[in-house]
Amino acid sequence: LAFTSTGEDKEANAGVYVLEVGTGALKAVHQAKKAKYSQLTLSESGKHLAFVADTDTTKVQLRPNELYHWSSGMDQAEKRVDGKTTPEGFHPSAHARVSFSKNEDRMYFGFAKPPVVKDTSLVDEEIVNVEVWTYDEPRLYTVQELQLKNDTITAYTAVIHLEKTNKLVQLASPAYPDAQLTKEGNTKFALVSTSKPYELERQWTGRRARDYAVVDVESGISRKILSKVPGWVRLSPSGEYVYGYHSVDTTWFTYAIRNNSFTELTRGKTFYNELHDSPSPPRSYGAAGWIEQDQKLLLYDRYDIWAFDPETAQAERLTNGRKDKKVYRYIDLDEDKEYVDTRENWLLSVFNEEDKSSGFASYDYKRKRLTPMLAGPYRFSTPKKAKNADQLLFTRESFAEFPDLRITDLKFRSQTKISNANPQQAAYNWGSIELVNWTSLDGKKLTGMLVKPENFDPNKKYPMLVNFYEKSADGLHRHRAPAPGRSTINYSFYASRGYLIFNPDVHYRIGYPGESAYNCVIPGVTSLIEKGFVDKDNIGVQGHSWGGYQIAYLVTKTDIFKAAEAGAPVPNMISAYGGIRWWTGLSRQFQYEHTQSRIGGTPWEYPARYIENSPIFNIDKINTPLLIMHNDADGHVPWYQGIELFVSLRRLGKPSWFLNYNGEPHWPLKRQNRVDFNIRMAQFFDYYLKGAPKPVWMDKGVPAMEKGINQGYELMDKE
Template sequence: MKSKLSTKRLQNYATQILTNKATYAVALALLATNVDAQKKPLDMTVFDEWQSIGMKELSNNGAWVAYQVNAQESDNSLNFFGLKTDKSLNFHRGEGSVFTSDSKYAIFKIRPFYKDLKLVRIKKKKEHEIAKDSIGILNLATNKVEKLPNIKSFKTPKNGGSFLAYLLEKEEVKKDKKEVADSAKTKEKPSKTAGKDKKDQPLELVLRNLASGQKKSFKNVMNYEFSENGKQLIFSTKQAKKDSLDKTKYGVFLVNTATFAQKQLVDTIGEFKQFVFDDSATKVAFVGTSDDEKKENKTYHLYYTTTVNQQEIKKTELVGLKKDWQVSENRLPKFSKDGNALFLGLAPKLAEKDTTLIAEDHAKVDVWSYKDDFVQPQQLKNADREKKRTYLSVIDLSNPTKITQLADFDVNQVEMINEGNSLFALGTSDNAYRVSAQWDATRRRDYYIINTKTGQRENLVSGLVGKVEISPNGKFAVYYNGETALWSSYNLTTKETKVLNKKIKVKFYDEENDSPTVAQEYGIAYFTDNDNTVLIKDRYDIWEFDLAGDRKPENMTNGFGRKHKITFDINQLNEDVKTVNRDLPIFLGAFNNDNKQSGVFQTIISKSKNPEEITMSDTWGAQNMKKALNADEYIYTKESFQNSPDVYVTSNFKDEKKVSAINPQQKDYSWGKGELVNWKTYSGKDATGVVYKPENFDPTKKYPVIVYFYEKLSDNLNRYQAPAPTPSRINHTYFVSNDYIVFTPDISYTIGYPGKSAEDYINSGVEALKKNTWINGDKIAIQGQSWGGYQVAHLITVTNMYAAAWTGAPVVNMTSAYGGIRWGTGMSRQFQYEQTQSRIGKTLWEAPELYIENSPLFKMPNVQTPVVIMHNDEDGAVPWYQGIEMFMALRRLQKPVWMLNYNGDDHNLLKRANKNDIQQRQQQFFDHYLKDKPAPKWMTEGVPATMKGIDWGFDLDKSKDK
């Protein structure tokens, strides 16, 4: 029998529920606070073990996933997951997995323990003293693994079943104490190779058929290679010791992998490398020399045969080779796809040094000339590369001794078309624009269509600010002219040019370009099958253009992208797939520019209908996918600010399988969340940024703020930032976990006024943020690196609203930096100020007032903000005297300033110890000025040079006030 409640009792019950509900809400809030309180803030001890995803790969049949989990300062691991069996396998210290083409085996490296490798680096041991790699051979049917020690390298054929070849390291023979004593007594001289790296020593090569178990070894091998189809293995040998064996046993050998039968192709002592087969493995080519090993500049020759059944190959004496030119050992020859032509590199012979000269008797000098194509620092930086530069040439195998040179000094870059099957090649030259590149960042080029039979050149376009791409089947050249904003197609056969987008009003170049240079095009997404059409991107959508120009353009995404502010793209799912089918469904990567969501849509190109949404979420990564070669399985990673990247696999993007789960320790630490914010700048422009709040955010508290900026960062809303020591920026996650608010405003620029632009966006954003009751307006700091560092230096000269500032590698004097060198590349810095990031738009002598106005150095007396400068003596991007100029000015003015120079380190810190050091100093600096904690002694007392390497000044000075 059901009981009935009176109306009054119901009213009383309802009142009680409401009262209890309020109490319950309070209790829940307290419970949540208590749970959050149990989580720890991140500290520097967590960095080393924090993980990330390295390589990820699907087997060709889509049944297995391999992915690598990397730790920052610890051992990595390799993981396998069976998609049909849900079987997981983990191999400690595994790296670099390769599936065999038949998907039956996986081969991977097993690295020595990280701690041992680190110890070797610390003790600076030679290569032969370092612990050697092993390899693992995983049978995917039985899940059993075979481990082989001391492996120098291994290879598998791209398309050739279950074959494996590997080189065995030589084991070092350790002498016992008696042998050492006996050697000392007899004054035995050490070997000339003792203690030297043994990269060029011959080793034992092992060939295995993993399926049949067949195995064979070959002695004294130097270089080896499979044919792509796995039918042939070729290798070269070298004498281990002089006259140790008959010379007829040295040279180049070919092994038939079906029978393991071996034959000798070259019977000469020498160096042979750069082996290549044609697709059918019936032809083979390589380069070699029989010159004495000690000769500095050896003469290399081409060796090739059109039938691998030939017992012996002689070096080819090429007809048409220019005087003092030779075959280059620095370029891999390549057969055309149809096997009818062989492409190879030529190079001029290098001048020999006069070894009789005494160095002390001659000057060591760099001669700078205004007539040089490149300034001396750039020449010196690229000298080794230029010595190895090769010039593409071709042999028509119907006339196998005649060579046609396609590239030379005038047109030094030439690329094959349609994998060499085309009658043409594409040539590029920047010769006429090398001097102007000192100040002109447009990278102009002349382009040529070159006849591969005759070497004759036809000028396609001159002085192009853009890029030329050849359709995969070699029928058309497609190029964009940045100065006219027009895409064109050129028919290589009929020589007709058609403008593709002349009547389309939409922009195909960067709509938000705010630099005084030609805007960058959005680019080509893909070509369709048979070179019928080309797919070209605007800011949001993808357009289809008929390459012959006979059919009007179609917006293949039907304007859906622009209407919804979604940017679409087509990823290259597999490197072997060069075109897409117009009539079959394809996946589109998608990114929403408003809310920063990303995901995947599907469409059919020929339909030109609205794409169908498959998935969109507050994550990043699903749009960057790869496909199994022979199965409809897709692999990708997904991440968000709260969730570290993990590996996912799907066949349709509706049902996905998560196959990794890294960083389980994150649950123990306080994290945070990013939120998009919008405001109006002082000048009335719409502005966007991201505010990162602590996980246990309490709106009743007042939080200190660190503002970090560069240019535009809001697209990173859903990107994960692993806790890690900083290369000089701030680690958002780390500071948010330690109860800071981090704010990252986007910045757009007015040409000529980068400093004022930074003020307009950054300062207005901070003012808007300060309106929130949970912001402590007196405890806001700014931090930036490089271009961000410049903006920090500028802001503290025009406002005192910041409690502290940290600037990394800043330019503070554009007048002195303008004429400097970017030592990392050897290039002049002028282009950067006139046309790119600094955005002045004029030369120093055209607008000296703009260079001075935008140089913080001239306003240093205005600075009231305590500031740390990091600038290192091996900075390859911004000359470190810029940091010195800032420090010396503020020091003379007796402003609170510190400068960190990490000896021998670069623009962004590379050395782990330095990253750890700056991370600790950053936290101490911001904690002092934003949380009123005691300052460390490096701030209150400094670190005298006499104490360098003894005391780093990290101890807190509790005796002194701020």
């Protein structure tokens, strides 16, 4: 056990101490009159200790940090690195992680550049505070501001070889600032990378490309291996290969370090998202890991697990899920292992795309045999294995079943529920959920979810709320506890009060996101009306962010909805294109050109698309009463977008209300604000869809002088 003392305790002067747990012996391995210690780290065996110390008693801005090392048998910790032994201008970082390799013959730490020092001789009246934004600087000024703290503590990974006369080797550098090591840190090479050459274009592409190099951990000699790779790149566990997914080429690849050779594993094969519908490179389905000694790389396609030879690209499909539309994924039960162990049966999760059921299967790699073990109309958590017993802990849930804890053996032969966290649910009208299918206006087969009240009568007509975002049907069996949500309706809450809830999946056509939503959602609604149990005159719609945008668009095209709530909507894609995502500091350009907003280009390339997809240009066609929530600290969608929508509706005298929770971000985080939002939204929909009395806040508002005093929840007498 190791610890530091500030010296305030009379039993221990300022310093670093090692306590021998077995004997209780306490040893001071470093002492100073005054010191600040950081990154105190013991090796796995406890035989090595490292820490960073600042023993300077002055108030200089440039702190002279020193890296110390102690090992069992040493009397005092020895200084290994200081400002004199580092590259010029660098010093050991107090913020970078210090660690030991698994075999404990290497100690990793970070070099830091000295910070920019303020001129303390200037008085306030002489200091100019101006932001200078430059058109070709790699990072937008707003990004620099948000990353300022991280920039001031940037560190570059280095290693000391403890068994080789404490040789120091720098791995990362300003040219390649980011370093990757294997989990155990014993391998011959490290992987370093930089995104600096591509930071400028990231503002409009939305993706971060990188250059990569491998560095010999013994010598520090580096070799560039990859240029401008967007996607995911890692070292294999043994350090023999660099591997990754190139999102633009939609190809998994390997690079054999020892012979400097590349292999494209999935060229011409579909190992990327088959349902991708935005103007950006599709993501991969991921990797399960490596088989022992980097023999095979396990990759996922949409349904199955494949084993690839990293040098020949020879592939073997291990499961056969595509035939039945079942998705198989490997579950890691031992996070300490670097490899997928072929000597043991693997635990696989199973998801049925057709009915959304799930379960588990066992896979014998040597015999290539799959054994189903558990399946049902539920959603299961990822099991956790007991460290010293063949038992698993997991949860099972459905729309009506709370995710209580369960234990079972490795073959799921029986399950024991060990918690009962939500017994009060039995006293409530909860509801049920089912899949529904229909065809979009442009001929696509679509799926969605329909929630019905518990005592549903198909001969009655029910008010219905439509709530959607993009695609949600895979979450059919997710349990939704009745809590004040931050941005959307709570399904069990509204179902218990006699509402139907419809959540349709949306498939998009690039350049026409608004029209795509219309083509998918509206025929879904009409297909339910045709079943006879939906009150067609009392249908509402609700969504937030991207969902809020789509709702703002829909109510300009149809009067099918009697009331609508749009949270954090974007009514004007032209003005929003030139905005900032204040949460990250990035320009919003990438969102329209390449990602969720799906325009597929700039306003000067596709002006008609921006206009056609912007509800602001058709505000006069809105006849649906609209409730808008948009908060003034929203870092995702500029809140002036919500204001644009509201003041335009107000200008036309159309029924509309605007909620702004002061200081809250994209959605309310404070519980009292969430409760308030859910109360107002329920009162809004109850008034329009169920004929409930109108609340005071909808009739007279809440004047500024009454904010925080009178909420206006009181219901007025019906006229």
